[in-house]
Amino acid sequence: MAEQIALEITRYSPERDKTPSMEEFEVPLRKEWVVLDALNYIKDKVDGSLSFRWSCRMGVCGSCGMMVNGEPKLTCATFLNDYAPGPIRVEPLKNFPVMRDLIVEISDFLAKLSKVKPWLIRKKEKPISEGEYLQTPEELDSYRQFSMCINCLLCYAACPVYGLDPLFAGPAALALAQRYNMDSRDEGKSERLDVLSQHDGIWGCTFVGECTQVCPKHVDPAGAIQQYKLTAAQEWVKSLLMPWGGK
């Protein structure tokens, strides 16, 4: 028989269980298999009721984030071999309510995302017929990194502040706010700032940088938050000199 590896997986059904429990499964250890392949093997061959999200299997849709041996990971980009001989512990992303097995409730993130106004804000729109807003490759580079966020939420699972203070907008939402703030075409910085400085979450961030460490797309949300604090502080000083609403 081919070599096997054990997976310890969180099981939870709100209709059946009061609390989550762990269940162990054995799967073939194949060198090209990622953790997600193992979960699909279990679902197909052993227990069709195992529930998890996935779609692209190429690290870009952001669906398949889970805790693997305690660390937030994209399971479609995490190889079984790296954990051999096992066992591998697979749990739902930390800091989110669990809906079923490995599936967490993420509507809180979506609400926060909308709040930071992640769209281009212009005082005056230019008609399409007049062509593009010019932007040099250097200007593009200044925000490109922050635009790479796939909303996988690994950073929220790693964030000590979000864990304690659920009102905190959180790393990805702030990185995306900063993505637009830094975009040379955008004129909405002060609007976004108003929303964000209302809550002291960003001041709670200690720049330990767990979010940046776990981010699979090298977005550097911790860097975005630092930039944010700096601008927010500057704007705050300015606002002391100007009456509210004078922007």
Add this chain to the structure above:
Amino acid sequence: MLDLSSHDVLLVGGGAAGLRAAIAVAEINPNLSVAVVSKVYPMRSHTVSAEGGAAGVARQDDSLDEHAYDTISGGDWLPDQDAVEGFVKEAPQELMRLEHWGCPWNREPDGRVAVRPFGGMKKERTWFAADKTGFHLLHTLFQTSLKYNAVARYDEFYATRLLADDGQVQGVVSIELASGKVQAITAKAVILCTGGCGRVFPFTTNAAIKTGDGMALAYRAGAPLKDMEFVQYHPTGLPFTGILITEAARAEGGYMLNKDGYRYLQDYNLGKPHPQPVLRSMELGPRDRLSQAFVKEYEKGRTIEGPYGAVVHLDLRHLGEKKINAKLPFVRELCLKYENLDPVKELIPVRPVVHYMMGGVHTDPDGATPLKGLYAAGEAACVSINGANRLGSNSLTECLVFGARAGRAAAQFASVQRAPERHLLAQAVDEEARLQDRFLQKSGGRERLSNIRDEMQQTMEQSAGIYRSRESLEQAAEKLSELQERFQDAGLDDRSHAFNTELIAALELSCMLDVAESIIHSALHRTESRGAHQRTDFPVRDDEKFLAHSLVTRCPDGTPEVTYAPVTITRWPPAERVYGK
């Protein structure tokens, strides 16, 4: 317990086509209530995986006519030329609109949007955001959609059927994944933007969610599916995973090599090899021709045997690290991660992989289907601008152009319709009962879903792959009826309500079986070879009989019936497809 809600225009699907359509509705009439139903959060839609770019004329040396000609000849004269003319005209405007919404398109040093070459295109006209174009496009659309309060969302709701009254479509029945609750969502107009169905094949670039649901829903409600026999194989997928290596890799100058390190495409009427990429030539020929060349190389014994079947090599080494990092960073990331090799120094093993459906729900150029109140756009639809073979980078643009058109048309239609009648709810109650009886409360059930799915996928690959024949297709038709029957005996392990992903998998499988049948029967009837549909028993194109779209409809007994509709020719009479000249 059944829930009910109601809107003016309902989008099924939150990919590029669905979101573009939703914004179009919100912009044309802010008083309309518009909603997007999607089985995954919209930014997880498959559009996110698109890599290479989106086509639209952008430069002085290019013209709309040339884009139209490339599209029509690339589609082996099966595209409708009136639709193509509208498409190429609106394409640049739609891409520019995305720029105004913040899409991070790559730029020229002077700040203008940059364009790159692409397969089958005679001029550089493919707009790109590195090699993550679909990702950026989808997130830009999604984030922009958040500013329209009129756009309501049903995230993680799975549409199980259309609600129809006297042939007029008036909403859907859906399952809320989180709770398992059945919800009827009525609307004056419904737009299907549910994407393709690559998952009916075993080896595909397509994400798990691409199961042809919208095609099946429309087909079951009586709408015809068009040109379903045309399935695109992309010539460069990674073995085992099927992960796509974008055509942009060849557009930037990559070579296709056989086991002797020879640029074999020169043997297949695709032009002479040059060190630099030449448009509409060699590696930049159309996908159907390149995938067919792979099969011929294999037959000549000139491919390389790998652990997951035969491969050829894609060589990017001569492009250098700097260019690869600037233009193809995702290709490098994917190769390092999934093949453990660095394309800067090593050859990439690749093989043809199922990638895109040219066919789909039959619509007119405004996205309207023959069923009143039902529209479709994006990969789920067939207008057709793609004909027998889609050109790379036309599809993202198609989602935008026809998503917007369908949105506008549906909004206008909805503005003059009365609200759906309450008696439609009876259908939703029936559907809820069906889901209970068939799946959740069913006793017994001996078949495992995954077995039926695997056998369906193998059948499709063996019989409806790059080359087909009457014999193979007839066998497949038989096998699929057997699988349809066995599906009736499928049993679920999961009988719970909250996030029952196995129930969804069962519903998806049943859609795939219907779609697979429509592909096989359309392929069986088309006794000619055209574009991506190659019959070994009928190897030439037959314009006399088959310069026509196939339309497959479902007979009352469930069997597919195939008829034909004429192709619209405006200015480009059918001719031979010439590449490399």
